[in-house]
Amino acid sequence: MSNLSLFISIPAGLAFFIPMVSRRIKWFPDIACSVTTFILFLLSLQTLNQQFIYEMGGWPTPMGIVFVLDGFSCMMLIIVNLIGFIVSLFSVDYIEKIYTSKLRYYSLLLLVITGINGVILAGDFFNMFVFLELALIASYALVGFGCGAKDLEASFKYMVINLLASYFILLAIALLYGKFATVNMAHTIALMQQYGKDNIVIFAFVLFLVGFGTKAAIVPFHAWVPDAYTSAPAPISALLAGGIIKGLGIYVLMRLTYNIFGMSPLISNLFICFGIISIVVGVLMALGQWNFKRLLAYHSISQMGYIMLGFGLGTPLGILGAVFHLLNHSLFKSLLFLNSGSVEYETGILNLKKLGCLSQKMPVTAASSLIASFSISGIPPFNGFWSKLIIIVAAVQAGRPFSALWAVIGSILTLASFAKIQRYVFFGSGEKFDENSTKNIKEIPSLMKMSVLILAILCTLGGFLAIGGVNGVFGPVVNSLSGGTGQYIEEVLGK
């Protein structure tokens, strides 16, 4: 697997091919999208433990466009393409029943995947910005896909906040270009080490922090998250939680801090503060929600806080925990959003007070959401427990027991709010949910069942990963980040 441009060209090509073909052939978009995303997932598995750069058109590195593959970007590719595959599998029946235009949906979905893959692989700032815009424009349209008043309102809000962030990022890129006359990341680091950092570089970093912090749903910049997640179709919420805020937000932010600008105690403290505030605010807001998806959206903020805390600690163990939690969060949060989609598919209701007693009618959904709830709230054999444990241990080791304490409190509150979901949706009964309205409810179709089951199995297996091979799997990721700026230059420029 040496041609990294396939990650861009396959989904982008198909995104424009689907509308051309599928006006005649009705079954084409379903099969094409699922098969393509599966192929992309297999391709991303092939990149495991490899490290190389791909020069577009053979132009030498500081001049031409370059794609960089190292441990971190390889793991993000696997996560994003896995979630993309699961989401497109789930969408087959879901979009058929609830929404109308299938071909537009699949087109936009593939464009989002193209954009995220591009951001993950890009080795220069400007290509990163272009792919970021590509993914975001498609996701603005997907969030407002239902075209109802609320959908459009959420889409507009999402668009305004994220567009502001995008222009901050573009301004930062312009400032860095004005200072160093290059947009290649590795070349920028080399020049930065040569000439030192002045106020312009610091200002650019702050602009990047605001911009990518918005996309990563960190607390001071989180206002778009609940509305966008609630209004989007459920598979898109899963993709937003599992792919977009990670690929476009956390990934780039961590790449910038660790590999480009370099970690310092000030940034470390800042990240830990953001992390703790996100954990606590997210989970407290989630406790009071009565909409299934809105509750999950606030939890997404809270879990991003854990990842931010782990990265902020800066020790190898903290990075390990954060990366492990990043993988786990994209698995269980996507699973929970898909479950909320299943409930919506069968009942048409998302209000927790009006649901109830679904565990007999929908056993697969109930079981998988139980697994996901256990994972997210940190019950021992499942994956969420191990990653949270690693983050908390790392926080204590780094001499920050108070942040560890807040993380534990956040975890307990998470358990409380997921007990609420299980009680009101699957096991207990809500207020207005009587026997007559439940007659028509049955288990979800087999493709949706399959996608949910894959994620549930991965959540369970992830827990056993912790016993054996965390270091083996995430070692290259931690190395690529904790190697700092020097290693990144060496890898890309080959000096």
Place this chain on the structure above:
Amino acid sequence: MVYTLCFVLFVIGLYGVTCKKNIVKIILGFLIMEYSINLFLILLGWRKNGVVPVVEPDTIMQCFAIKSVDPFPQAMVLISIVTGLGILILMVALAIRLYQRYGTFDITEMNRLKK
């Protein structure tokens, strides 16, 4: 001095986006922000009395590098204009749809999500 003016333009756009209540004015604010960044990028590569950055067979590269304007920001601005156009079209389409649903352009009246 010129860069400061660019920055002032950016802040004016920021003001339009954050403080105005009309959707059309918000969109105009975004346009101002985008143009200010594009202007800034172009000015970075601009040089007084510079020559056009086209290399011909008989150009002497040493003199050319000193005299020509920087072509790279121009390429960047071209791409950023195109993405800006895409976003503008999507924003205007959303604004039209929102007007159909709510009957107003005032964002303070679009609060059905909170109810």
